[in-house]
Amino acid sequence: NAGVTQTPKFRILKIGQSMTLQCAQDMNHNYMYWYRQDPGMGLKLIYYSVGAGITDKGEVPNGYNVSRSTTEYFPLRLELAAPSQTSVYFCASSYEIAGNNEQFFGPGTRLTVL
Amino acid sequence: QQQVKQSPQSLIVQKGGISIINCAYENTAFDYFPWYQQFPGKGPALLIAIRPDVSEKKEGRFTISFNKSAKQFSLHIMDSQPGDSATYFCAASLLSGGYNKLIFGAGTRLAVHP
Numbered sequence: 652n653a654g655v656t657q658t659p660k661f662r663i664l665k666i667g668q669s670m671t672l673q674c675a676q677d678m679n680h681n682y683m684y685w686y687r688q689d690p691g692m693g694l695k696l697i698y699y700s701v702g703a704g705i706t707d708k709g710e711v712p713n714g715y716n717v718s719r720s721t722t723e724y725f726p727l728r729l730e731l732a733a734p735s736q737t738s739v740y741f742c743a744s745s746y747e748i749a750g751n752n753e754q755f756f757g758p759g760t761r762l763t764v765l
Numbered sequence: 766q767q768q769v770k771q772s773p774q775s776l777i778v779q780k781g782g783i784s785i786i787n788c789a790y791e792n793t794a795f796d797y798f799p800w801y802q803q804f805p806g807k808g809p810a811l812l813i814a815i816r817p818d819v820s821e822k823k824e825g826r827f828t829i830s831f832n833k834s835a836k837q838f839s840l841h842i843m844d845s846q847p848g849d850s851a852t853y854f855c856a857a858s859l860l861s862g863g864y865n866k867l868i869f870g871a872g873t874r875l876a877v878h879p
Contacts, residue, residue, distance in 0.1 A: 655808070682864055691774065693854060693869035694809070701863055741808050745865075752797045752858050752865045756808030 655757035663763045664732040672727040672760050674742030682745045683725040687738040732764045769857050771870025778877050784842040786873045788855035795857035800840050803852045845877045
């Protein structure tokens with residue numbers, strides 16, 4: 652199993668540009684998440700999905716959009732990039748059953764907006 | 766009330782020493798307390814976790830101590846090794862919006878010197 656994969660690894664955007672961060676998992680997990688990690692701030696949840704076709708906002712959703720048409724893929728869309736979106740983005744997945752809360756993280760995408 | 770406060774921000778320990786990282790929470794609805802380990806350039810990975818019905822959990826050199834009445838928990842790394850140098854995140858989980866929401870601490874950067 653590849654686990655959770657993310658592309659690209661690095662990206663530099665200009666203010667106002669748009670891009671899609673890709674995330675895929677091959678563990679048949681029903682739940683998927685997008686986090687951003689800023690220095691000294693831990694991880695903040697942007698969006699999450701409890702299954703194909705179902706998504707919801709997390710703690711910091713402004714400026715982002717998601718979709719989930721299949722179990723495997725959960726892309727994150729940035730529209731009109733702003734310097735405040737400079738961060739490291741992590742996708743994660745989990746198989747949510749009673750007593751099992753482990754989330755599996757991808758390697759991250761480092762995004763810089765100039 | 767949903768915050769998890771983690772300290773210290775950074776920690777330097779000599780090889781063979783004990784590393785101790787502390788976390789505190791307010792919300793008594795949290796029911797799962799994991800620690801994640803993150804190496805540079807990688808995503809976080811689950812290290813060890815505890816539920817509030819036990820006061821201690823040990824896995825090899827890693828121990829979680831949990832004090833329910835004080836609403837605090839800590840990670841102890843015995844016989845710390847240079848390979849343990851990483852960023853450690855505590856987290857707390859509660860059922861919210863149909864999924865197990867993870868609230869992360871800000872992280873502790875551990876450096877183990879040989």
